[in-house]
Amino acid sequence: MTGGTPQAGDAGAVRPLVRVRGLKKSFGSHRVLDGVDLDVAEGSVTVLLGPSGSGKSTLLRCVNHLERPDAGFVEVAGEIVGYRYRDGRLHELPGREITRQRTQVGMVFQQFNLFPHLTVLENLVEAPVAVRGVPKPDAVAKAGELLARVGLDGRQSAYPRELSGGQQQRVAIARALAMEPRLLLFDEPTSALDPELVGEVLGVIRDLAVGGMSMIIVTHEIGFAREVADQAVFLDGGRIVESGAPADVLDRPGNERARAFLSAVL
Amino acid sequence: MTSDVSERTALPPAPADEHLLTARLVAPHRPGLWISAAILLVLAAMAVHTLVTNRRFQWPTVRGYFFERSILHGLELTIWLTAAVLVTGYVIGTAVAAARLSDNPVLKSLGFGFVWLIRSVPMLVQLLFWYELASLYPKLSLGIPFGPEFASFKTAHLFGGILAAYVALSLDVAAFSAEIVRGGILSVPAGQVEAAQALGLGRTRIFRRIVLPQAMPAIVPASGNLLIGMLKATSIVSVIAVQDLLYSAQLIYNANFQIIPLLLVATLWYIVLTTVLSIGQYFVERHYARGTNRRGDGFARLFRRNLPLFNRAGLAAGGGS
Numbered sequence: 001m002t003g004g005t006p007q008a009g010d011a012g013a014v015r016p017l018v019r020v021r022g023l024k025k026s027f028g029s030h031r032v033l034d035g036v037d038l039d040v041a042e043g044s045v046t047v048l049l050g051p052s053g054s055g056k057s058t059l060l061r062c063v064n065h066l067e068r069p070d071a072g073f074v075e076v077a078g079e080i081v082g083y084r085y086r087d088g089r090l091h092e093l094p095g096r097e098i099t100r101q102r103t104q105v106g107m108v109f110q111q112f113n114l115f116p117h118l119t120v121l122e123n124l125v126e127a128p129v130a131v132r133g134v135p136k137p138d139a140v141a142k143a144g145e146l147l148a149r150v151g152l153d154g155r156q157s158a159y160p161r162e163l164s165g166g167q168q169q170r171v172a173i174a175r176a177l178a179m180e181p182r183l184l185l186f187d188e189p190t191s192a193l194d195p196e197l198v199g200e201v202l203g204v205i206r207d208l209a210v211g212g213m214s215m216i217i218v219t220h221e222i223g224f225a226r227e228v229a230d231q232a233v234f235l236d237g238g239r240i241v242e243s244g245a246p247a248d249v250l251d252r253p254g255n256e257r258a259r260a261f262l263s264a265v266l
Numbered sequence: 267m268t269s270d271v272s273e274r275t276a277l278p279p280a281p282a283d284e285h286l287l288t289a290r291l292v293a294p295h296r297p298g299l300w301i302s303a304a305i306l307l308v309l310a311a312m313a314v315h316t317l318v319t320n321r322r323f324q325w326p327t328v329r330g331y332f333f334e335r336s337i338l339h340g341l342e343l344t345i346w347l348t349a350a351v352l353v354t355g356y357v358i359g360t361a362v363a364a365a366r367l368s369d370n371p372v373l374k375s376l377g378f379g380f381v382w383l384i385r386s387v388p389m390l391v392q393l394l395f396w397y398e399l400a401s402l403y404p405k406l407s408l409g410i411p412f413g414p415e416f417a418s419f420k421t422a423h424l425f426g427g428i429l430a431a432y433v434a435l436s437l438d439v440a441a442f443s444a445e446i447v448r449g450g451i452l453s454v455p456a457g458q459v460e461a462a463q464a465l466g467l468g469r470t471r472i473f474r475r476i477v478l479p480q481a482m483p484a485i486v487p488a489s490g491n492l493l494i495g496m497l498k499a500t501s502i503v504s505v506i507a508v509q510d511l512l513y514s515a516q517l518i519y520n521a522n523f524q525i526i527p528l529l530l531v532a533t534l535w536y537i538v539l540t541t542v543l544s545i546g547q548y549f550v551e552r553h554y555a556r557g558t559n560r561r562g563d564g565f566a567r568l569f570r571r572n573l574p575l576f577n578r579a580g581l582a583a584g585g586g587s
Contacts, residue, residue: 066460095469103466113461117479117557126475127465159557172461179465 015078017042017183017214018063022072025058025238032058034238035072040183040216040231045209047225047246048218050235051261056218059235060185063216064105065098077104077182103131106176110188112168114160120147120171121156124178132179139178146174150204166197170204177208184208186217222265226250234258327527331518332534340514341535343428347510348497350432355439355496356489362444367451377444384441390502392438396430397506431503439496446488450481482554490547494540501532511535 018040025033033055040046048056061067062074065082073090074081082098083090093101115123124143128134134142147153150170160168169189176184186205190198202224208215209228219225225232225246232249234242241255253259317323331337365377384392395402400420409415454477462472504513515528548568 064464066463099463099466099468102464105464107461107464109457109461111457113455113457115458115461115476115480117554119557127467130471130475131466131468161557175465185464 014041016040017077018216019075020059020063020072021075023059023062023069023074024071025055025062025067025069032238033062033069036235036238036240038233038240038243040214042182042214043212044230045215045217045228046231046233047229048216048233048235049220049222049225049249049261051257054235055238056235057187060107060187060216060218063183063185064102064107066107068092076101099131103127103179104181105183105185106179106181107185108169108172108176108187108189110191112160112165112172112192114168114172114175116160118159119156120152120158120160120163123160123171124175127175128178143174143178146177147171149177149207150174151200164197165193166200169193169201173201173204173208182214184213184215186215186219188218188220190219190221220265222250222262234261236261322526323530324524324527327524328530328534331515331524331528331531334518334531336509336514336518337511337531337535340509340511343509344497344500344511345539347428347431347435347500347503347508348493351435351439351496351500352493354432354436356443356447358436358440359443360447362440363447363451366444366448381441381444384437389434389438389499390505393431393434393502393506396434397427399430427503427506427508430506431500431508435496435500435503438499439492442492443489446485446492447481449488450485451477453484454480479554479556483551483558486547486551486554490543490550493547494543497539497543498536 016039018038020036020038023033023036024031032053036055036059038046038059048059050056058067062069063076063081068082073083079101080090081101083092084097085091114120115126118126121140121143124146125136125139128139128142129136143156144153147155150173152167152170152174155163155167155171160171163171173184173189189205190201193201198221202221205215205217206224206228217225217229229246231243232246233240234249234253234255236255236257242249242253242258249258250262253262318325362377362380365373366381368374387395405418405420407415407418409417458476458480459472462476467476500510501512503510504516507513509517512532515532519525519528
């Protein structure tokens with residue numbers, strides 16, 4: 001049994017923002033997720049740790065249906081992600097419904113994935129205008145505020161390639177925030193950055209945590225995890241082998257694999 | 267380098283630093299560059315000389331027929347046939363590319379089969395096939411597949427030379443453009459689509475706004491090639507007596523036996539059209555270079571870089587880099 005994940009139906013408990021139950025996913029014969037249960041409370045920060053290939057990124061990508069699970073389900077804000085339950089079956093939702101669900105969940109990628117042919121401003125304004133129907137002037141004003149928040153106001157007309165990696169990742173965070181998501185997913189947000197640029201991106205994420213943003217973060221930055229996380233989760237071989245308060249998971253891991261990994265990266 | 271150190275004792279003393287700091291930089295002598303340039307210039311001069319002085323080219327005759335009414339009619343047909351074929355071909359080709367990239371196994375296989383078949387058959391054979399369709403299918407009818415028919419018509423009246431050319435060339439362009447478009451779409455990193463999906467953008471919006479603009483830099487140069495190739499390939503329709511630019515020239519020289527001058531007339535017009543298309547391609551490419559470092563090359567600068575002989579600054583810049 002995996003620790004730290006309260007069972008559904010706990011009397012009086014507030015329903016978590018994210019509930020993952022029995023999640024399984026294989027790529028060919030390789031089992032990447034092997035029955036994952038996880039809860040993320042609204043306004044909390046969960047850090048996913050583990051060796052590469054342990055299923056962290058796949059778990060994250062299942063949360064906004066970039067991957068289809070083979071079994072189990074993910075629930076965000078009370079809705080099953082990507083499916084509708086009817087007559088004992090989970091029917092995959094039509095594209096428009098999946099798109100609507102995704103607007104609640106922002107994602108930040110390891111490789112930033114800014115749109116290179118659009119300016120910083122156009123990157124930020126595209127989705128609010130096209131998807132949420134925000135009037136263009138409002139979206140532009142909001143983009144300015146968000147850029148100020150990540151310390152990049154004034155760079156609206158720059159193209160992504162004119163920015164450093166750290167700046168690009170901060171724009172990517174602002175772009176995700178522009179959709180006013182209830183949950184932010186970070187897939188190794190600093191792994192593609194030069195060491196000296198890691199700090200500026202972590203600083204922005206730290207500010208978001210202080211502001212009460214719900215986040216799930218895949219990272220190898222153990223010190224950062226200890227500082228911002230409300231919950232730390234250690235995956236190995238597609239299973240959660242350790243989870244709980246960061247101090248317990250990071251400093252006193254009971255699992256042998258977790259202990260070996262953490263002593264190697266610390 | 268290490269061998270230099272051991273020889274250094276035998277060399278004269280190294281010059282003082284202040285001499286090195288004030289010394290002028292001298293480029294290495296490159297006699298090969300000068301010799302090859304001289305040889306090529308002589309060859310080019312010979313080519314121009316023979317073009318001008320060989321009376322058998324009959325330039326006055328070329329000039330006389332250049333704006334001949336039937337030539338201009340042929341030119342007009344060549345231009346609009348190329349345009350119609352390109353537009354139709356690219357519409358079908360984009361659909362075939364979408365089919366090949368779809369998850370639907372039937373569409374995927376049919377798309378592959380179409381490209382395979384059309385690319386396998388020589389264009390001339392395709393052209394003759396459509397031209398001779400009447401002998402294969404004397405009658406075409408509209409109706410339910412394998413069921414009753416509502417209307418039918420004779421193909422003999424349907425497939426004249428121009429329509430046969432239009433259909434055959436359009437299908438050819440469709441097969442080749444499908445691969446160009448598919449390659450362009452595949453060149454866009456998967457992360458771009460995922461980022462757009464994560465933002466909640468819909469499928470059509472993602473294709474139109476995110477994928478296509480990034481695919482265009484890969485699609486445009488290859489399409490320019492295809493377009494220019496097709497412009498000249500339309501001359502193949504002369505075999506089924508469609509009066510395009512080349513066939514119009516042939517009709518005249520069949521009557522007056524001025525073969526070379528009339529072929530030159532057609533050639534010069536093809537050169538004019540290709541030049542116009544190349545310039546157009548340049549501007550389209552520049553439009554889609556948004557956000558890359560390939561932007562900001564003015565047309566004049568591009569011209570100077572490719573023909574530095576006409577501009578000494580360009581030559582210096584080219585030699586320096």
